[in-house]
Amino acid sequence: xxxxxxxxxxxxxxxxxxxxxxxxxxxxxxxxxxxxxxxxxxxxxxxxxxxxxxxxxxxxxxxxxxxxxxxxxxxxxxxxxxxxxxxxxxxxxxxxxxxxxxxxxxxxxxxxxxxxx
Amino acid sequence: xxxxxxxxxxxxxxxxxxxxxxxxxxxxxxxxxxxxxxxxxxxxxxxxxxxxxxxxxxxxxxxxxxxxxxxxxxxxxxxxxxxxxxxxxxxxxxxxxxxxxxxxxxxxxxxxxxx
Numbered sequence: 001x002x003x004x005x006x007x008x009x010x011x012x013x014x015x016x017x018x019x020x021x022x023x024x025x026x027x028x029x030x031x032x033x034x035x036x037x038x039x040x041x042x043x044x045x046x047x048x049x050x051x052x053x054x055x056x057x058x059x060x061x062x063x064x065x066x067x068x069x070x071x072x073x074x075x076x077x078x079x080x081x082x083x084x085x086x087x088x089x090x091x092x093x094x095x096x097x098x099x100x101x102x103x104x105x106x107x108x109x110x111x112x113x114x115x116x117x
Numbered sequence: 118x119x120x121x122x123x124x125x126x127x128x129x130x131x132x133x134x135x136x137x138x139x140x141x142x143x144x145x146x147x148x149x150x151x152x153x154x155x156x157x158x159x160x161x162x163x164x165x166x167x168x169x170x171x172x173x174x175x176x177x178x179x180x181x182x183x184x185x186x187x188x189x190x191x192x193x194x195x196x197x198x199x200x201x202x203x204x205x206x207x208x209x210x211x212x213x214x215x216x217x218x219x220x221x222x223x224x225x226x227x228x229x230x231x232x
Contacts, residue, residue: 033219043208043222056219091162103169105152106220108162 002026006092006109014117018080021112024073025094033093033106034067034077043091049075050097061086082116089113119144121209121223129229130199137184138194138226140209148214151192153183156206156225165207168192170214199230 005024013019025032033048047057052069060067064083069075079086093106120143130136142151153165168176168183176183184193196203206227210220 035219042224043220045219045221048219089160093162102214103150103167105164105167107164108154110161113160 004092004094004107004109006090006112008112009110010113010115012115012117013082015083016081017116018078019082019086019114019116021077021090021092021114023075023077023092023109025075025092026096026107027073029094029096029107030072031095031097031106032069032075033095034075035091035093037089037091037111038087046077046090084116087114087116119146119211119213119221121211121221123209123223123226125226126224127227127229129231132201132230132232133198135195135197136199136228138196138207138209138228140192140194140223142190142192142209142211144190144211144213146213150212150214151183151185152210152212152220153181153192153194154208154210155203156208158205162208166194196228199228201230201232204228204230 007022031050034046035043037043045059047067049069067077089111091108091111093108095106096104122141149170151168155163155165166176166178166181166183168185175185180197182195206225208225209223212220
């Protein structure tokens with residue numbers, strides 16, 4: 001079975017450029033999450049969607065960050081304009097929402113390692 | 118506030134020995150789930166084991182078991198018979214049980230297994 005697919009795996013770009021990260025969740029999963037991992041802050045939630053609808057975007061750092069989920073099989077995280085402090089590993093994860101006591105884990109993609117010069 | 122605490126930044130163990138990685142959590146919600154993930158040096162996040170707050174028995178998955186002490190709010194991961202491939206970063210995470218809510222992660226523990 002295909003897991004969560006993220007692209008690109010690595011991105012190096014200059015400050016001020018627009019960056020778009022992409023994610024394809026596991027088929028049948030209806031919750032999708034974007035996390036960011038840095039040495040200083042660890043793993044932190046940026047935003048998550050249930051049934052393609054954004055539920056909690058309180059972790060999005062500022063207006064330079066935006067995320068969309070136009071359909072059940074695709075999501076993007078965009079940074080415009082990018083800054084060096086945005087350098088991090090960005091993970092997308094998905095899970096199947098089965099109710100309040102679900103034991104279903106979140107399945108993570110391999111991440112995008114983003115470097116802003 | 119909901120929080121996960123992993124107090125051991127690094128742990129060292131010999132091959133074939135058992136090791137316990139500590140995790141304490143803080144929440145006033147009665148319903149929650151606890152997860153452990155492994156992150157090898159290659160960077161991917163691998164799900165290991167899950168424990169629900171209402172589960173009566175400690176979870177086990179192969180060489181992994183979770184020592185769940187609800188009153189103490191601890192959910193320690195026990196790895197039996199360590200292998201060199203167990204060397205990785207290990208994260209404890211909590212999900213409050215509204216389906217689809219995000220995980221709150223601890224800072225992680227780096228485990229090094231030597232031969």
